[in-house]
Amino acid sequence: MTVKFGGKAPLADHGAGIWDASRNYMRIMLRDLVTEARLGLHPREQHAERPTRLVINIDMFASIEGDLGAEHEAGIVDYDHIHAALRAWPARPHTRLIETLLHELVGLCFDSARVEACRVSILKPDIFNDAAAAGVEAYIRRDQYVRAER
Numbered sequence: 236m237t238v239k240f241g242g243k244a245p246l247a248d249h250g251a252g253i254w255d256a257s258r259n260y261m262r263i264m265l266r267d268l269v270t271e272a273r274l275g276l277h278p279r280e281q282h283a284e285r286p287t288r289l290v291i292n293i294d295m296f297a298s299i300e301g302d303l304g305a306e307h308e309a310g311i312v313d314y315d316h317i318h319a320a321l322r323a324w325p326a327r328p329h330t331r332l333i334e335t336l337l338h339e340l341v342g343l344c345f346d347s348a349r350v351e352a353c354r355v356s357i358l359k360p361d362i363f364n365d366a367a368a369a370g371v372e373a374y375i376r377r378d379q380y381v382r383a384e385r
Contacts, residue, residue, distance in 0.1 A: 259299040263312045263350075266292055270321050272336065273329040274359075288361050289336075290368065291321055294354040295344050312350055317343045333357055337371050342382055352376045 271286035297312050320343055330336055337357055344353035358370035 260296050260351075261299050261312075263295040263297065263314060264293065265314050265317060268292075268318070268321055270324045272324040272327060274331075274333060274336065275329075276331050286325060287359055289324070290358040290360055290370075291340070292354075292356045292358075293317065293340065293344065295347070295350045296352040296354075297347075297349040298351060312347045316346065333359070333371050337373055341373060341375050341380060345377055345380055345382070350377065 268291040270289050270291065272289055274287045274289070293314070295312055295314070317340070320339075324336075337355055340355045340357070341353055344350050344355065352375065354372065354374045356370060356372035358368035360368040362369045
C-alpha cells in the first residue's frame with residue numbers, strides 16, 4: 236500500500252514490523268490517520284492559525300491466546316481511546332517536540348494490558364516540498380517503556 240500526499244512521492248509501504256517468530260501475535264493497526272497539531276521548534280512552525288498536518292500510524296502487538304476466532308471482548312485490544320485522543324490534538328496547546336507526541340502515543344498504546352509492544356510513527360507530510368514526509372517512529376516493548384507523567 237502506498238499513500239500519496241499532494242502529488243509528492245508515495246510514502247513507504249507499511250511492513251510487518253518486528254516479530255518474534257517463536258510466538259503467535261496479533262497486530263492491531265490504526266493506519267494513516269490524518270490530524271493536525273500546533274507543533275514545532277522553529278519559529279515558522281509556531282503560528283496558532285497554521286497547525287501542522289500529521290499522519291499517524293500505529294501497530295500494537297498482542298500475544299494470541301486461545302482461539303483467534305472466539306468472539307469475546309476480553310480478547311480484543313480497543314483502539315477507540317487512541318483515536319479519540321488523536322482527534323483532540325488540533326485543540327491542544329503548542330507542543331515543541333514531535334517526540335513528546337510520540338511518547339504520548341506509546342503510552343496510549345500501553346493503556347491496554349494486552350499490548351506487549353507497539354510501533355508508532357508521526358509524519359509531517361507538508362514540511363518539505365521535495366520529500367513525501369519527515370517524522371519519527373519508535374518500536375517499544377512494554378518491558379522497556381518508562382511512562383511519563385501525564
